Amino acid sequence: MIxxxxxxxxxxxxxxLTQSLPPAxxxxxxxxxxxxxxxxxGGKRLRPILVLAAAESLGGTKEAALPVACAIEMVHTYSLIHDDLPAMDNDDYRRGKLTNHKVYGEAMAILAGDALLTHAFYSISQAHKVHGIPAERVLAITExxxxxxGARGMVGGQAADMLGEQGITKLExxxxxxxxxxxxLIVFSLRAGAHIAGASHAQLQALSQFGHAIxxxxxxxxxxxDIIGDEAKLGKPVKSDEKQQKVTYPYFIGMEASEKKVRELTSQGKEALLQANLVHPERLLQLADYLMKRDH
Amino acid sequence: MIxxxxxxxxxxxxxxLTQSLPPAxxxxxxxxxxxxxxxxxGGKRLRPILVLAAAESLGGTKEAALPVACAIEMVHTYSLIHDDLPAMDNDDYRRGKLTNHKVYGEAMAILAGDALLTHAFYSISQAHKVHGIPAERVLAITExxxxxxGARGMVGGQAADMLGEQGITKLExxxxxxxxxxxxLIVFSLRAGAHIAGASHAQLQALSQFGHAIxxxxxxxxxxxDIIGDEAKLGKPVKSDEKQQKVTYPYFIGMEASEKKVRELTSQGKEALLQANLVHPERLLQLADYLMKRDH
Structure with a gap:
């Protein structure tokens, strides 16, 4: 069903997405x-689906949410292109395909990432221009x-990851x-979909809590x-993180406690969501369960 | 005077700018x-000054234009950081100082560029949030x-530059x-300042023509x-473009014709500007002359 x-x-x-880039x-x-x-x-398209589901949970339409859904996928994609660069994680494959710089060269990969990030903001602006969502709301999504x-969010996390590669000693x-x-980015996706549908401050808060937990x-x-999966399903070598001596959650608290933590967080998230008085919370609740149970 | x-x-x-980044x-x-x-x-801060001058030319205030002025300098700065990377122009110095990746490493330079680009959009949103410029106008600036x-603008130009490095054969x-x-980015700076002050469509058009020409x-x-200047003034080795076998304007039409072209474009730009019915066109006209006559 989900x-x-x-x-x-x-x-x-x-x-x-195939229509979202500027004409050739x-x-x-x-x-x-x-x-x-x-x-x-490819990829799971998780973030854009959360945008659509959040808009629909408040009675908004998929159509009006699509420009923002495309935008978040552009941002996610740019971050993967830059993360895979030789100076960063130096990955040759992603999802079983050659990484961008292996196909187009490093310089073009850097520029393609820059262009996708920039174009994401263009895509968001179309929610106002094409779909008539009030400028106030669309500007809030941009902000x-x-x-x-940015630096306080995803890029900051990436910088901390890179800086800590050899020396993470605490779970915090x-x-x-x-x-x-x-x-x-998951919190953003939910809030952005909610903004499209005109969510209240309290609803945005509840969606943030839900997003942070899931x-x-x-x-x-x-x-x-990454530890128990098999290569075919993940499309990348198992334990690639371990090979690079990256520290993971099970490393700190063990597999069983990690699995328990996933269940707890999911249920906390769902509780927070139920406080939001959404007209249709079902899909978001089902998506939370789906993410917890997925095996790829 | 200017x-x-x-x-x-x-x-x-x-x-x-010193106040514009997120807190440490x-x-x-x-x-x-x-x-x-x-x-x-350092740097000339040309683009942000054009934002302020364009806002003032229409009777707007510097204060309300400052978040956008900072934003364009963030975008300009990110483009320099990424252009200087080893995979791109591979420059060790800029304005007489070590380039970003020579000080902080390639990975951090990539992320700092990404973060500056992203934060530029945050800065723009503050024109509405802090200075009360209508959301419609601020969203137009974002778009x-x-x-x-992006790909249709600066990043596209950079990609074409990189792709053409060995083979540019036409002036076009x-x-x-x-x-x-x-x-x-110069056209954007002028239009953005004008949006802050509530410019008409015709005024925006005239400023675009002015910006494109200058x-x-x-x-x-x-x-x-780059050919006649001396190293001390420019802060980089003279003829660095020639060394990399980059093709410049004088290469195609000679020095004298290039100097004439600068004068012609400047005067065409000024004529276009005078069609815009600005309340205070003086500073923009003086800036156009200043740019033409500068020796660094």
Whole structure:
């Protein structure tokens, strides 16, 4: 049931993404190909689906939320392109495909990432221009993206991750990285969808709590899967984090306690969500369960 | 006279820039230091001064235009940090100081650029939040920045520059690169300042023409100075472009014709500006002359 919801929304998102880049005649062709290669390289499309589900949970429409859904996927994609660069994680493969810089070269990969990040803000502005969402709300989404994806958010988490690679000794440090590298964009996705539908301050707060909890659960589940998963399912070598001597959640508290933590966080998140008086909380609740139980 | 205007506005911009980054306790310290190092590394502050002058030309205030002025300097700075990377131009020095990656390492330089670009959009949103500029106008600035600085604008110009490094054979190709690498952000700066002051569509059009002309003149003057200038004034080795076998404007049409082109473009730009019915066009006209005559 939630599986069907995810499948149909994935199709809607991917179809919108193929239309989301500027037309080919306006851009040097290799730059556009490099942007498109990573944007259309698959992935769970989790963040855009959360945008749509959050908008619908408040009675908003998918259509009006789609420009923001595309924007968050552009931001997520740019962060992966830059993370994979030789100077960062130096990965040759992602989701079983060559990474951007292995195909287009480092310089083009840097520029494709820059262009995707910049274009995300353009995409958001179309929620006002094309779909008539009030400028106040769309500007709030812009402001929140720049906070959650920037130095105080995702980029800050990435910097902390990089700085701590050899020396993370406390669980709190790992949680700081997880919460900024992963939860911040999930919180943003939920809040952005809610803004599209005109959420109240209290509803935004509840969605933030829900997002922070399921974001951390998602990342711990990722740590767990990275250890027990098999290569075919993940599309990357198992224990790649261990090989690079990265510290994961199970490293600190063990597998069993990590699995328990995922369940606890999910249930805390769902409780917070139920305080929000949403007209349709069902899909968000089901998505939280789905993320907890996923095996890939 | 225009010298004093530039000096006093440079001080105002630099003072605003020192306050423009998120507080240190919200960000991993090395990331903030890396962002701040390049943001405060000097430079002409031309783009932010154009934002202020454009706002004032329409009767707007400097104060309300400052968040946007800071934003454009963040975007300009991020583009320099990424351009200097080993995979791009591989420069060790800029304005006589070590480039960002030589001080903080490549990974941090990539992230500092990403964070500055992202934070520029946050800064713009403050024009509404702090200074009460209507959300419609501020959202228009956001949309235009994402267009002029993205794949269709500055990043596209940078990509074309990189792709053409060995093979530019036509003046039109060089003009494409110049117009997107340089003019686009100058056009944006003028339009953004004008939006702050509530410009009409016709005024925005006239400012775009002015910006495109003086932007190209600025870049041709740069090409000229790069050949005749001396190292001390420029803060970088003379003929660095020639050394990398980059093609410049004088390469195609000679020095004398290039100097004439700078004068012609400047006068065309000024004519376009005079069609805009600005209440105070003087500073913009003086800035155009100043840029044409500058020797550094």
């Amino acid at each position: 599986g069907e919801y995810i499948t149909s929304n994935t199709e809607i998102v991917e179809s919108a 005649w306006q851009i040097p062709l290799p730059l556009r190909e490099s942007m498109n290669y990573s944007l259309m390289a 929140e993206l720049s906070a959650y994806a 440090e790992l949680e700081y990285i997880h919460s900024h590298k992963t939860s911040d 974001g951390l659960a998602f990342q711990i589940q990722d740590d767990i899967l | 010298g004093e205007y530039i000096t006093s506005n440079t001080e105002i911009v630099e003072s605003a 306790w919200q960000i991993p310290l090395p990331l903030r230091e890396s962002m701040n190092y390049s943001l405060m590394a 235009e920045l994402s267009a002029y600085a 190709e060089l003009e494409y690169i110049h117009s997107h690498k340089t003019s686009d 932007g190209l003149a600025f870049q041709i003057q740069d090409d000229i100075l």
